[in-house]
Amino acid sequence: MAWREANFDGIVGPTHNYAGLSYGNVASASNKGDIANPREGALQGLEKAQHLMSLGMTQGVLPPHDRPSLRALRAHGFTGSDREMLAKAWEASPALVANVTSSATMWTANAATISPSADTADGRTHFTPANLAAMYHRSVEWPVTARVLKAIFPEGDRFAHHNALEGGTHMGDEGAANHNRFCADYGDTGVALFVYGRGAFEKADDLIYPGRQTLEASRAVARQHGLTPKKTLFVRQNPAAINAGAFHNDVVAVSNKDVFFYHEDAFVNPDQLERDIKGAMGDIRMHFVRVPRALVPLADAVKSYLFNSQLISTPNREGMTLILPSEVAEMRSTKAYVEELTGSGELISHADYLDVRQSMRNGGGPACLRLRVALSDDDMGAIGANAVLHEGLVSTLQAWVNNHYRDRVTPDDLGDPMLMEESFAALDELTQILKLGSIYDFQQ
Numbered sequence: 214m215a216w217r218e219a220n221f222d223g224i225v226g227p228t229h230n231y232a233g234l235s236y237g238n239v240a241s242a243s244n245k246g247d248i249a250n251p252r253e254g255a256l257q258g259l260e261k262a263q264h265l266m267s268l269g270m271t272q273g274v275l276p277p278h279d280r281p282s283l284r285a286l287r288a289h290g291f292t293g294s295d296r297e298m299l300a301k302a303w304e305a306s307p308a309l310v311a312n313v314t315s316s317a318t319m320w321t322a323n324a325a326t327i328s329p330s331a332d333t334a335d336g337r338t339h340f341t342p343a344n345l346a347a348m349y350h351r352s353v354e355w356p357v358t359a360r361v362l363k364a365i366f367p368e369g370d371r372f373a374h375h376n377a378l379e380g381g382t383h384m385g386d387e388g389a390a391n392h393n394r395f396c397a398d399y400g401d402t403g404v405a406l407f408v409y410g411r412g413a414f415e416k417a418d419d420l421i422y423p424g425r426q427t428l429e430a431s432r433a434v435a436r437q438h439g440l441t442p443k444k445t446l447f448v449r450q451n452p453a454a455i456n457a458g459a460f461h462n463d464v465v466a467v468s469n470k471d472v473f474f475y476h477e478d479a480f481v482n483p484d485q486l487e488r489d490i491k492g493a494m495g496d497i498r499m500h501f502v503r504v505p506r507a508l509v510p511l512a513d514a515v516k517s518y519l520f521n522s523q524l525i526s527t528p529n530r531e532g533m534t535l536i537l538p539s540e541v542a543e544m545r546s547t548k549a550y551v552e553e554l555t556g557s558g559e560l561i562s563h564a565d566y567l568d569v570r571q572s573m574r575n576g577g578g579p580a581c582l583r584l585r586v587a588l589s590d591d592d593m594g595a596i597g598a599n600a601v602l603h604e605g606l607v608s609t610l611q612a613w614v615n616n617h618y619r620d621r622v623t624p625d626d627l628g629d630p631m632l633m634e635e636s637f638a639a640l641d642e643l644t645q646i647l648k649l650g651s652i653y654d655f656q657q
């Protein structure tokens with residue numbers, strides 16, 4: 214049976230803006246207050262999806278969430294109609310409104326951790342939505358994420374869904390952005406590598422910025438997915454990388470099948486990690502592409518998002534392809550490194566640069582924008598909803614964006630009731646296009 218890696222990209226939402234909400238995310242902090250263009254952002258995302266489709270990849274989408282989150286406003290004690298709640302919340306705290314109106318759900322690498330059926334005890338593909346407890350604006354995402362994932366991957370013989378982890382920041386979980394899976398082919402048994410920032414019950418005095426993922430959270434996800442202990446590894450991200458702005462491991466490392474492409478400073482002891490991965494892989498040969506800081510300083514890697522690329526195997530190209538943000542081509546060290554890598558490499562032989570600048574300015578590169586799922590032909594047949602793209606659906610989504618999205622949103626606009634109503638109207642229509650059912654709170 215044929216297997217493939219499908220990428221589900223988050224659609225940039227109608228309230229996309231730069232509110233500077235993510236402490237430890239350098240781009241988010243430095244672009245705070247800028248004017249965002251949600252329409253351009255959503256179209257850039259769809260263009261990326263189209264590019265992957267043109268390479269023969271299976272490409273899906275996940276919808277933006279309803280923003281402002283009325284559920285969150287109610288939980289803060291606001292009452293009345295939607296408009297009344299928004300007006301009262303804006304008067305009480307524009308910062309609160311900015312948090313509950315963020316379009317951060319576009320970064321679907323943080324939506325969930327997924328273990329494909331080949332790795333799990335019960336032979337089903339397991340999903341745990343990430344609680345995203347470290348950042349308030351993201352902690353409100355998971356209930357809708359869970360509904361979306363259940364609509365697309367119906368619970369049953371093939372797909373199993375768990376609740377997000379309880380326990381607040383002690384059990385902070387950021388999903389697939391801190392998870393790699395190595396394998397020979399997608400349907401073969403793989404090795405899971407969970408990367409964490411700190412222990413839940415320890416003081417991490419070496420961190421300046423939050424270590425968003427805890428070891429205990431990663432362990433809990435692995436346990437509830439029924440992963441085999443000897444095929445499951447846990448490693449701490451280098452505190453120096455977190456302090457340099459790598460708030461998720463996918464800012465300094467990316468993998469595909471048996472290739473691990475990562476920065477020398479991503480882990481404290483990369484030699485040991487490579488030995489551990491090789492040990493867990495057994496007979497399957499691993500390939501490590503460790504990028505030295507002498508060629509690409511850590512600061513350049515974080516600024517350009519070299520490692521926040523998608524590393525993919527396409528059906529119609531020899532060697533793997535890196536899908537990189539344009540910013541990598543604009544930095545001398547990273548541009549030169551990629552030229553050298555693809556020029557001489559049999560493993561990674563293509564580099565495609567894409568413009569996802571609207572997302573990049575909030576710290577989200579190509580890899581942040583996608584959630585990977587390894588799926589068999591039978592799994593594909595069991596998928597619900599209408600979230601797997603084909604050209605016709607892309608055109609429908611482009612028209613939908615052009616029809617509903619603004620081309621300018623600033624943090625000052627977030628109290629505007631018209632923006633809320635336009636967004637809800639757009640999302641209501643989107644649930645019909647994607648056949649998702651009533652996933653949003655305003656539809657319940």
Ligand code: SUG
Pocket residue numbers: 230231232233234235238241242315317320322323348351390460461463464575576577578580581582
């Ligand atoms: O969680 N930015 C996101 C970026 C997530 C990137 N994801 C991965 N690396 N996988 C975050 O920090 C910024 C929102 C704002 O500032 O308005 C934000 O949430």
